[in-house]
Every structure is written in C-alpha cells, then in structure tokens.
Amino acid sequence: xxxxxxxRSARLMRWVMTTNHKDIGTLYLWFSFSMFLLAGGMALLMRxxxxxxxxxxxxxxxxxxxxxxxxxxxxxxxxxxxxTGFANWQIPLMIGASDLAFPRLNNWSFWLLPFAITLLLxxxxxxxxxxxxxxxxxxxxxxTYGPPGTDAMxxxxxxxGISSIIGSINIIATILNLRAPGMTLMNMPIFVWGWFVTSFxxxxxxxxxxxxxxxxxxxxxFGTSFFSAAGGGDPVLFQHLFWxxxxxxxxxxxxxxxxxxxxxxxxxxxxxxxxxNCMVYAIIAIALLSFIVWVHHMFTTGVLLVTQLFFMYTTxxxxxxxxxxxxxxxxxxxxxxxxxxxxxxFAIAFVLMFTFGGLSGIMLSVVPADYQYHDSYFVxxxxxxxxxxxxxxxxxxxxxxxxxxxxxxxxxMKLANWHxxxxxxxxxxxxxxxxxxxxxxxxxxxxxxPLEFAEFNLIASFGSLVFGLAQLLFGFLLIQxxxxxxxxxxxxxxxxxxxxxxxxxxxxxxxxxxxxxVVGKTYQ
Amino acid sequence: xxxTIQDNHAPLLTVTSLLVCISVLLWAHDHPDGLGLFIGSxxxxxxxxxxxxxxxxxxxxxxxxxxxxxxxxxxxxxxVVLVLMFAYAxxxxxxxxxxxxxxxxxxxxxxxxxxxxxxxxxxxxxKLQAFAHVNLLAPVTVSNKNQQLLVNPGQAxxxxxxxxxxxxQALVLRSVLSLVPSDVGHYLHRTDHxxxxxELEPGEEKLFEAxxxxxxxxxxSIGTLALQFTLFNTEGVGHFGSxxxxxxxxxxxxxxxxxx
Ligand SMILES: [Cu+2]
Numbered sequence: 045x046x047x048x049x050x051x052r053s054a055r056l057m058r059w060v061m062t063t064n065h066k067d068i069g070t071l072y073l074w075f076s077f078s079m080f081l082l083a084g085g086m087a088l089l090m091r092x093x094x095x096x097x098x099x100x101x102x103x104x105x106x107x108x109x110x111x112x113x114x115x116x117x118x119x120x121x122x123x124x125x126x127x128t129g130f131a132n133w134q135i136p137l138m139i140g141a142s143d144l145a146f147p148r149l150n151n152w153s154f155w156l157l158p159f160a161i162t163l164l165l166x167x168x169x170x171x172x173x174x175x176x177x178x179x180x181x182x183x184x185x186x187x188t189y190g191p192p193g194t195d196a197m198x199x200x201x202x203x204x205g206i207s208s209i210i211g212s213i214n215i216i217a218t219i220l221n222l223r224a225p226g227m228t229l230m231n232m233p234i235f236v237w238g239w240f241v242t243s244f245x246x247x248x249x250x251x252x253x254x255x256x257x258x259x260x261x262x263x264x265x266f267g268t269s270f271f272s273a274a275g276g277g278d279p280v281l282f283q284h285l286f287w288x289x290x291x292x293x294x295x296x297x298x299x300x301x302x303x304x305x306x307x308x309x310x311x312x313x314x315x316x317x318x319x320x321n322c323m324v325y326a327i328i329a330i331a332l333l334s335f336i337v338w339v340h341h342m343f344t345t346g347v348l349l350v351t352q353l354f355f356m357y358t359t360x361x362x363x364x365x366x367x368x369x370x371x372x373x374x375x376x377x378x379x380x381x382x383x384x385x386x387x388x389x390f391a392i393a394f395v396l397m398f399t400f401g402g403l404s405g406i407m408l409s410v411v412p413a414d415y416q417y418h419d420s421y422f423v424x425x426x427x428x429x430x431x432x433x434x435x436x437x438x439x440x441x442x443x444x445x446x447x448x449x450x451x452x453x454x455x456x457m458k459l460a461n462w463h464x465x466x467x468x469x470x471x472x473x474x475x476x477x478x479x480x481x482x483x484x485x486x487x488x489x490x491x492x493x494p495l496e497f498a499e500f501n502l503i504a505s506f507g508s509l510v511f512g513l514a515q516l517l518f519g520f521l522l523i524q525x526x527x528x529x530x531x532x533x534x535x536x537x538x539x540x541x542x543x544x545x546x547x548x549x550x551x552x553x554x555x556x557x558x559x560x561x562v563v564g565k566t567y568q
Numbered sequence: 569x570x571x572t573i574q575d576n577h578a579p580l581l582t583v584t585s586l587l588v589c590i591s592v593l594l595w596a597h598d599h600p601d602g603l604g605l606f607i608g609s610x611x612x613x614x615x616x617x618x619x620x621x622x623x624x625x626x627x628x629x630x631x632x633x634x635x636x637x638x639x640x641x642x643x644x645x646x647x648v649v650l651v652l653m654f655a656y657a658x659x660x661x662x663x664x665x666x667x668x669x670x671x672x673x674x675x676x677x678x679x680x681x682x683x684x685x686x687x688x689x690x691x692x693x694x695k696l697q698a699f700a701h702v703n704l705l706a707p708v709t710v711s712n713k714n715q716q717l718l719v720n721p722g723q724a725x726x727x728x729x730x731x732x733x734x735x736x737q738a739l740v741l742r743s744v745l746s747l748v749p750s751d752v753g754h755y756l757h758r759t760d761h762x763x764x765x766x767e768l769e770p771g772e773e774k775l776f777e778a779x780x781x782x783x784x785x786x787x788x789s790i791g792t793l794a795l796q797f798t799l800f801n802t803e804g805v806g807h808f809g810s811x812x813x814x815x816x817x818x819x820x821x822x823x824x825x826x827x828x
Contacts, residue, residue, distance in 0.1 A: 217641070270659060
C-alpha cells in the first residue's frame, strides 16, 4: 500500500520536476491538445449560436466572452505550446544535442502555462465578468469599458509571455551552442531554422505585448492614460503597439509550421528538398518583413495615404518569399516518387489551403478593398484558412510524421486517413462560407445576423461540428496507438533523412549523450 | 550531461510568480490589504529568484555551467529589458510624430514664425464639415453639432458650440480634435490658443469656441475636409475601468443615459 502510493507520487513528481526535453515535449503536446479541444468546444458553441438567425443558445454578452477566450486560448494555449512541444522533442534530436541548453528553465516555461490559462479563464468563475472584446483587446474596450475579468487576462498574458520568452532563449542557446560537430547552421534541418528565426521574433515582440498589457493594466487601475483620450492619451497608439506585436506573432505560428512541412514533403517525395538554402533565406526575409507591415490591420483608422500605400506594398512583398517556399515545396514533389501517408496528405493539403489563405490575405492588403472587407467575416475566413488549414494542418502532419519516432508505435493508418478526409472536407465547409458571407457584408464578432446569410452560416456550423468530431477521432487514434505493438524501426519512413532517424524508435530517454558526427548535408 | 532534478527551481518560481499576479489583481480591485500582499509576494518572488541565481552561481563555481551559456542568459535578459523600454519609448515618439507630421489626423505643431498666410484665394472654396461629438462618459449636451461652411484658402473661420453641463457637479472636459483627410493638419492653424481643458460649473451652459486659419497652401486635391471635436469627461481618468466604474457604465448604457 505504502509502496504503491510512493511510486504513484514518484511518477507524478517525475512529470512535475522533469527537465528532460522529451518529457517536457510530451507535456507541451498533450497540454496543447487539451487546450485545442477546450477552445474548439468554445468555437462549436459559437457556431451553434450562429447556425440560425436570432438568439439560439446564449446571450450576446456570453458570445463575446467566448470569442475572446477562444482566440486567446487557441493562440497562447494551443498553437504556441504545440509548436514548442515539437521544438522540445525535435530540435535536440535533429541537431544531435542531448537536451536543451537550459533544462530547468524549460521545466519552468512549461509549468507556467497551465497556471496562466487557469488565470486567463478564471473570470468565468470568479472576479468576472470575463473579457468580452476579442483577442485583440483594443482600447478603450479593454480599458475604459473593460469588465473586471480583464485584469486576470492581462496577468495571464504576462505569464504566457514569460513562458514563451524563456522558451525562445532556450531554443536559441541550444541551437547556437549544442549542435553536433559538422552540423553547420546552413546544414540544419528547415524545421530547426524555422524555430530559430521564430525564437528571435518572440524575443522581439513578446516584451512589446507585455509592455502593452501593462499599460492597459495601469490605465485601468493605476492612474495612467496611455490609451485614454480623456486623459490625453490615444487609443490608436494601442493598435500600433498591439499590431507591432500581432503581425509578427502570425509568423511565430507559421514559421515552425513551414519547417514541419519542409521536413515531410521531401521524405514522402523521396527527394531532397528543392532549394534548401532558399528556404532559409525566405524564412529570414519573411521574419524581417513582418516588422514593417503592421499598419495593414489599421487602414481604416485614419492613417496617411502615403502610410497606407507603404504598408500595402510591404504586405504584398511578403508574398514573394512565401511564394518561393510554396514553389520549392511543389518543386520538391515534382517527379518525386510520392506516397500518400497521412502525414503527406496533410502536408499537401497544407500547401494548397495555406496558399489559399495567404491569397485571401493579399486581397485584404489592398487598401481600397480592405475598406470593404475589414471587420467582416471575410477576415475570419482568411485567418482560419491560414491558422487551421495552415498551421494546424502542419501540426497534425508533424504528429503523424514523428509519432512513431516518439512512441515506437504506429497509429492506425486507416483511422488517420479517415481523419484526413473528414477534416479536409469539413474544414472547407466551415471556412469557405465565411469568406462568402464576409464578402456579402456580414460583420464579424456578432452573435446574430440578417436572414440573407442564413444558408451559408448553417453550412459553416454543420461543417464545424463535423470538423470537431474528426479531431476527437484524432485524439482517439493517438491514444489508441499507445496500445499498439512497439515494433517500429529507427528509420520509420524509407525516405526520411536527418539525425533523428539514425536512433531507435522510441529514442533512449537520454539520446545523443555522445554527439554524433555529421558528415555532408542533412538533406542530400 | 544528465540533469538532476534537485536544483529545479521551476515549481517555486511558478508558484511565487502566480502569487504576484493574484496580489496585483487584489490590489487593482481595491482589496484593503492589496498593496501589502503585493509587496509581500514580490519579496517572496525575488527571494526565490535570488535563491535560483545562487544555484546558478554554484553551478558556475563547480564548472557545471559554461560561461558561454551564462553570458547568453544574461544578454537575453538585458535584451528583453531593452525591448520593454523600447515599447514605452513609443508613447512619446508616437505623440511627437503625430504633431510633427500630422499622422493620425492630428494638428501639426507649426512654427509660428514660418506660418505664412498669403492672400485669400477667392478662386476656390474648400467645403468644411465640422462635427462635435460627446463621449459616452461626458454628461453634457452639445447643440449645433453638425456645421458645414465654405471657406476660401487663406481665410479665417470660427466654430462655436453651446455645451451644457447636465449634472449638478462641476465638470472638466477635454476636447480632442481629429481631422480627415488625416494629413490636412499641415494646412490648418488654430489661432485661439485655448487650452484642451474646458470647465463647466454645475448646470452651466457655455460656448465652446475655436478659431482657425485655413492655409492658402492647401493642395487643390483637397476639396472637402472634416474636422471633429470630441468632448471627454476628465473626471475619474486614471481610475477608469475599475470594477465600480464598469458597472456604472453598463447600467448607464442600459438606461440609455449618457448615450449620444
Ligand atoms: Cu498582419
């Protein structure tokens, strides 16, 4: 009895105190998946409300609270931690390091997360009402008119910011210091490059977000007027600060996703990645450009015409390096011997639908068109094509790709194929109608709409329910896979290249204790 | 390099940073001991940080931490502080840029000596639409809200709005001027030198006045310009958004009072 309890608490303490990159990666991934289901559940509630005109299941105020929580939890609780989970598992394995450079800080950056999200959502239970102004928390909605729960949200964002800053410092230090001999920077896998650049982005923008939420907090309670026009401040300043963070944040989500896709497409095309060096330059170019486009979120706030033109052109220019990446993925597949494993299916769908999402972004970047599209459901559709059929697809693709490496077991391919087809059809049924109703003039962030939008909204709601069910299937097949035989080889996929495939599946708890010697290029 | 878990400070750092957050919440929401709790939890957090740094120092002494990684850690911390300062520096920079270049629909601060008003250009007129807007939280009424006048370039013009305090308390209002097109601030000159703040006795009705000169340099492409004064209540500024204020606003909204 005593002994059983002892091992139980020891097992629990292992997860609380662990400094092992694989353990922490696993924690990150399961945590992010549970947050994905939570925030996805909120999305489904919203879609039920929007399935028909009129009030269905909730008060408008609650709808606004769900909009806010859905966005914040998805971005800070689901996508970013999922990407960090991939970084934890993969970066040491891919550069031949035994662990991250600061393993104890790594533990801290994970364990801040559950507390931060609890704090973020606490105002649904105590100290509410919760925030109701969308994840962008524009002043004065979050300052003068912000409900009491705003303060818990602000402090949660502080904790989340600390977590991702520490994570980035850790990743940069690991990449700079712990690469195996022969693993030069230009020889690094593109996934590692994606995260390397993302880490610098996080270090440049997270402190800006932290300062901005602090200004909101002091405006609310401690006598400042940064964003209050009544006190001599300016709410437009809030938007500049927020979007100076917010636009690069999109690339924080996208760059590691690009990296995952750049690993998977060569493997299942059985070809080297086309233009691997160009991929690196494109990532760096996108990162640099992402700092000079933020005003495209503010075209209608009364900025100068010349400012509008400048930010319109810079935004369009981002399509060039992004286009290079898409071209290289397609060129990698060209004349390859392609096989359609679930990871590859998701990767190909990523290339198609992320491009579609990106092109709708080009539409939004055109100033006169943006005057029509802005604040409409078109923006919601665009954003979800980029983040769901883009970043989420890359994450799922990455899970299908590395799951056998992480666990030593193969999931059910049959279920995974079902997951792909249902998800892809449902995603388009969900997000395509959003573009249509947006172009027809339906505003975003509203719990009700005129009758003429009824059909498309019903289709979107139906699509989202199917999409949600398919993700439950995903969770099920991942868990079911843990009971399947542990019989996967180290190589797993015959076309896979890179250091992680040279060791057993699953890798030993402490891998690469002696750094491997890398000879030649990783991809050739 | 196998990492031992004995010197893992993460759990205590997490708990103490969470304590700091909760104490800020209590303090912000006027808990009687809020400030004390805040100071206490900051002390606890700092002690834990010191404890952790002490472990780092010991590791360094025992050669279990390379100077490269330590330097990197310190450099990144300094970088984060730098970016935080950069964000705060944007506040004065933004306001300076607005008044220097007319960003954001603001008046440009002219050097008076260089402000040239030439002859009145009677050959063309600019349609001027002037609006007065009362912010939701300002308990005043304004008459003559929408005015339209035709002004020749180089001509002076005045705007005035009767403003009435609807409460039995003295009010201090702030007027904020916004312009469209947003770079037209280069071609307007305000001549009344009135302060941004406008005071009203209980129940008083007073004229809010502003005088301008429209520059004769105004480009021909600008045929219409819009100008709006928004009146804000400065009372309670700095304590906006407290939970009490929020409920007040909500109940006001619900009763339709204060809505423009
Ligand atoms: Cu953007």
